[in-house]
Amino acid sequence: MPSYYEILGVKPEASLDEIKRSFRSLAMKHHPDKNKNSEESRQKFMKIVEAYEVLSDDNSRRTYDGATTKYEKSPSWTPPADIGRVYSYEEIKKRYRQSRSSDIRGGMWDISDGASFGLWKATMILFACLGAVVLYILVTG
DSSP: OOOHHHHHTOOTTOOHHHHHHHHHHHHHHHOGGGTTTOHHHHHHHHHHHHHHHHHHSHHHHHHHHHOOSHHHHSOOOOOOTTHHHHTOHHHHHHHHHHGGGGOOOOGGGGOOHHHHHHHHHHHHHHHHHHHHHHHHHHHHO
């Protein structure tokens, strides 16, 4: 079982800001809403949330770091009651955008709403042209 640090891809001496950046990047990538609600992405996302919940709280992080055995390092974590609201894709995306000023780069996950709208318009134009070609073939054929 990978450690919480391995799940988030940070070193044990990572700062809270590094943990937050890593969490937001991984959460954007593996969020079930972004991955057709697949079971695999849901499980991976929940592991990421669990690791973040433990490592972002000073007391639980000290307890986790002080544990000596693998059994002690796997506490019985239960998701918060408002997990659907706190960790919704829209909420994570909003926090991710707010934190971009601190040099987070998300690659393909860094597509703005404006770029997405432009892509949508280009797709609609392509389908309209395709429809016109099909109509032309049916009328002249």
